[in-house]
Amino acid sequence: MTEINMKINIAGVEWNNPVVTASGTFGFGREYGEYIDLNKLGAICVKGLTLAPRQGNQPPRIAETPAGILNSVGLQNPGVKYFVEHEIPFLKKYTSKIIANISGNTVEEYCSMAELLSDSDVDLIEMNISCPNIKEGGVAFGTNARTVNSITREVKKHCKKALMVKLSPNVTDIKEIAKAAEDGGADALSLINTLLGMVIDINTRRPILANNVGGLSGPAIKPVAVRMVWQVASVVNIPIIGMGGIMTGEDAVEFLLAGASAVAVGTANLIDPTACMKVLEGLENYMYRNNIKDIKEIIGKVEIN
Amino acid sequence: MYKQNYLSKISYKKEIVPGIFDMRVVCKEIAQQAKPGQFLNIKCCEGLTAILRRPISICDIDTKNQEIRFIFQVKGNGTKLLALKKVGDNIDILGPLGNGYYINDQYTNPLLVGGGIGVFPLLMLIKSISSQNSTVYLGFKNKEMVVLEKDFHKVCSNLQIATDDGSYGHKGYVTQLMEKKLQKDPVDIVYACGPEPMLRLVNNTCKKYNIPCQISLEQRMGCGIGACLVCACKIKTTQDWEYKHVCKDGPVFWGNEVIFDD
Ligand SMILES: Cc1cc2nc3c(=O)[nH]c(=O)nc-3n(C[C@H](O)[C@H](O)[C@H](O)COP(=O)(O)OP(=O)(O)OC[C@H]3O[C@@H](n4cnc5c(N)ncnc54)[C@H](O)[C@@H]3O)c2cc1C
Ligand SMILES: Cc1cc2nc3c(=O)[nH]c(=O)nc-3n(C[C@H](O)[C@H](O)[C@H](O)COP(=O)(O)O)c2cc1C
């Protein structure tokens, strides 16, 4: 069999392959480390961090939907300092790149976190301005092109690592937002975060989530995600990490063709703890089957009708 | 060696009362490791319907035949599909998961209290307890819904059943049986599993009589292994409280750690 090259480069950071975990679905890697060899991942993106620890929302925090799930975890996390001290040393043992995902209530909070992480061993910082599950901010920054531009610009000043901006799909024109982030100095983009949704129990007449609404993820959102990655790829020149409902290698290929340079696996982990490995194997099989020697050959190669 | 999910063959299936299925699957690895109070996270079907796994307690283990037994009630989509599976079919199971009940030979006089679908894990528990002096109280809605009576009888002589409507055994709640017993003879530990209102009562009763108790909590789950953080439950800390996770930190907790919201 011929050798295939899976290596990719995201904003100056070389990954062994394009498969990364989606923030919030993989903890800090410890649990899944018991099921898979974490060295085999291109990168590990950890649970969303905030400056101070957060307890998160009241349960129930999850509901099932047709081909998807709705979650309202509300960024339960031990805070960025704890992460730096207690989780990075664990992640450093593996060859996969480390991505810290950060959320804040104010621009200053984002900047402080970027500063703290700049002196740590993370490889990339993913700025989440698209979390639908906390009242104060997150998504408030991500749905307006002007604020996306200014927050990216500010955080960039405090950030010595490559900065990736995670986009919300809950917007009218994703291209405008993506361009605003690129103009603000983003080194990469990731999309999509979850779509705001709701599930009502018709017997109790109450929403299943204690938070009433939550973020929709899983295969149900895949076509929306592929479309958005394609639209964004057509207007920016920075690398894109595509995600939304990826369960198989074939799903991943779709995102790469649409223009993503890497693919994140989220909800699939919750269903199958080896999902990332299956996506990677499926991707490799697609390459062997189609005689593709370098993964970069298919990025953005969708042929539009 | 990495942990994994197992495709396990169904070796037995029976609808024991309307809507409740007794199922056994062959899985050497799970049968060898399982402890009472742990659970399985079961994929009810292939494909994208009922996409999440369903948490179901381990009811019993047959180490000789490498069989795991679980019993489930058909509630929604997933359990409905699981009930359609036939003997010989394979199902995808992740487990054993979570922390089971704390068993210690120092407890010579334990009391087990179960309600509804919460009675299932108590079968493996009672079989794992060495004391011959255990008491078991099981509560059900009505006579028709009484399950596992024979199985418990085989391993425990102090078994009492309660039904909400009095159509079988004691009329009322298991916690009334519990209260009556504790008034005259104390036990050294209470193990409980059942609906939340029952667990609250068990917890309060144990507090009143100053008896340690272990209760098994339920919450909607995703991963089942502690990564997605959806299955939160309120647990006391020295200062205040924090959200722990039923799948990884539980499902069994000490009663005095748990905070039930009003
Ligand atoms: C640790 C643990 C052990 C359990 N053991 C048993 C058992 O031995 N026997 C048994 O019959 N039931 C048990 N349950 C409850 C069982 O998990 C639910 O009844 C089942 O998940 C419902 O799925 P469904 O497809 O019927 O319902 P649906 O309404 O289609 O389920 C939709 C989603 O909600 C979740 N969900 C719905 N109700 C519950 C619930 N009460 N608890 C947790 N998740 C829920 C489902 O898992 C699924 O993700 C246990 C639950 C937990 C947490
Ligand atoms: C349980 C859960 C928790 C999540 N937590 C975060 C988070 O903390 N930060 C973040 O940027 N995205 C979070 N997400 C969104 C995912 O990273 C991803 O963008 C989204 O789920 C779409 O991918 P998927 O369909 O493969 O899951 C979370 C998603 C889920 C399902």
Ligand code: FES
């Ligand atoms: S179900 Fe994922 S943390 Fe408990």
